[in-house]
Amino acid sequence: MCWENTKKEKLNTVDQDTKDMNKDDNKQLLITTARRIANVEEYYFSRKLAEVRSLDSPQHPVINLGIGSPDMAPSESAIEALYSTARNPGSHGYQPYKGIPALRKGISDFYQRIYSVPLNPDTQVLPLMGSKEGIWHISMAFLNDEDEVLIPDPGYPTYSAVTRLVGAKVRTYPVKEELGWRIDLNALKREDLSKVKIMWINFPHMPTGTTATHDELQALVALAHQHRFLIVNDNPYSLILNDHPMSLLSVPGADAVALELNSLSKSHNMAGWRLGWVAGKKEYIDAVLQVRSNMDSGMFLGLQQAAVEALGHDQQWFSRLNDVYRNRKRIAHELLDQLGCVYNKNQSGLFVWAKAPESVADVEKWIDEILYEARVFITPGFIFGEAGRRYVRISLCATEDKLQEASNRIQAFLMNQNQTANQTLVS
Numbered sequence: 001m002c003w004e005n006t007k008k009e010k011l012n013t014v015d016q017d018t019k020d021m022n023k024d025d026n027k028q029l030l031i032t033t034a035r036r037i038a039n040v041e042e043y044y045f046s047r048k049l050a051e052v053r054s055l056d057s058p059q060h061p062v063i064n065l066g067i068g069s070p071d072m073a074p075s076e077s078a079i080e081a082l083y084s085t086a087r088n089p090g091s092h093g094y095q096p097y098k099g100i101p102a103l104r105k106g107i108s109d110f111y112q113r114i115y116s117v118p119l120n121p122d123t124q125v126l127p128l129m130g131s132k133e134g135i136w137h138i139s140m141a142f143l144n145d146e147d148e149v150l151i152p153d154p155g156y157p158t159y160s161a162v163t164r165l166v167g168a169k170v171r172t173y174p175v176k177e178e179l180g181w182r183i184d185l186n187a188l189k190r191e192d193l194s195k196v197k198i199m200w201i202n203f204p205h206m207p208t209g210t211t212a213t214h215d216e217l218q219a220l221v222a223l224a225h226q227h228r229f230l231i232v233n234d235n236p237y238s239l240i241l242n243d244h245p246m247s248l249l250s251v252p253g254a255d256a257v258a259l260e261l262n263s264l265s266k267s268h269n270m271a272g273w274r275l276g277w278v279a280g281k282k283e284y285i286d287a288v289l290q291v292r293s294n295m296d297s298g299m300f301l302g303l304q305q306a307a308v309e310a311l312g313h314d315q316q317w318f319s320r321l322n323d324v325y326r327n328r329k330r331i332a333h334e335l336l337d338q339l340g341c342v343y344n345k346n347q348s349g350l351f352v353w354a355k356a357p358e359s360v361a362d363v364e365k366w367i368d369e370i371l372y373e374a375r376v377f378i379t380p381g382f383i384f385g386e387a388g389r390r391y392v393r394i395s396l397c398a399t400e401d402k403l404q405e406a407s408n409r410i411q412a413f414l415m416n417q418n419q420t421a422n423q424t425l426v427s
């Protein structure tokens, strides 16, 4: 394994060099950066994937099981809609800030069909460039410095990063392993929630793959009413390996206190197209539009037409997609079994969340060892919060062949480790 060691040493040196350079740069900067960016780090994947790419080579390709970026194509009809719109010379101007009426209607019909939620297409939906963008706009629209924001731990890191960027206060709440990765509502009810302005929830939950029941959502909506905070469900995984897609907006009383983000990234293989939306009460949508219309314009018409097409996909589209993910998941489970990880087989969404074996002292280091020696990248759970420190997350966005190859490499990596351990014992 001397190639890997050399590479690792090289990377450590590069890392150190970069750090030293940054220190020097800061000293030399004539213009200082805003205080707010000192409160956040560059997004983990933005840094880590650069390292993964630098390790990748034709002789030693890295298998990336890190991010949830679907590797399959969108439908032919969506691609055709983009293509034919792009060919029309009249398609290239600015678009309405609220999105084209056909897209808003498409979203509203989708909500009715999938979640049985009626939405007024003119007033209750706002197309966005993915749900990640929505986290920013909602935070900008609703948060003041003194406000607290309830954020799940473990959870999607963008909720806390954006909260810090807008100057509000992060307050994590546990999603507990001993409760099957559910929210401990009783504990939450006992807390002083008087300063909370937004509560982020994300069901199906990333990274744990837990879904919420209607009753749980109902109880959360009641809590939001009681303490007058906005509850936002970030819902991009509802159609992946989930038999009961649900919207927070289907809960009675949600209208007054809730918004929902959703997207075509995962369920329609369109992550790079940046197509999502926020849905909810007119006045709340208007507040988000007030922010968004000052930062951005409507998306390219071709993308919007493609989204209209994609939103109309029938059940067959989702069945085919989920068959693929189900098969991949079996191999991901085998891989995790080899590593001695423990997991729940019934997780929803694009990942498998698993507990590292007790024998592993430092999961982050272990993940790096697997990356450098087996050239398989798995996400360490610590990036989702303190509660994720003993966990790893495997993405299903890799073909069965790749997952199988990853599993084989990990088997070889473990055998190699055992041999080294035995040799050390003998000598």
Ligand SMILES: Cc1ncc(COP(=O)(O)O)c(C=O)c1O
Pocket (backbone or CB within 6 Å): 068, 129, 130, 131, 132, 133, 156, 202, 206, 234, 236, 262, 263, 264, 265, 271, 275, 276
């Ligand atoms: C929980 C969660 N929310 C939002 C996003 C971003 O989705 P989009 O591509 O719609 O911005 C992700 C992507 O990984 C996610 O895991």
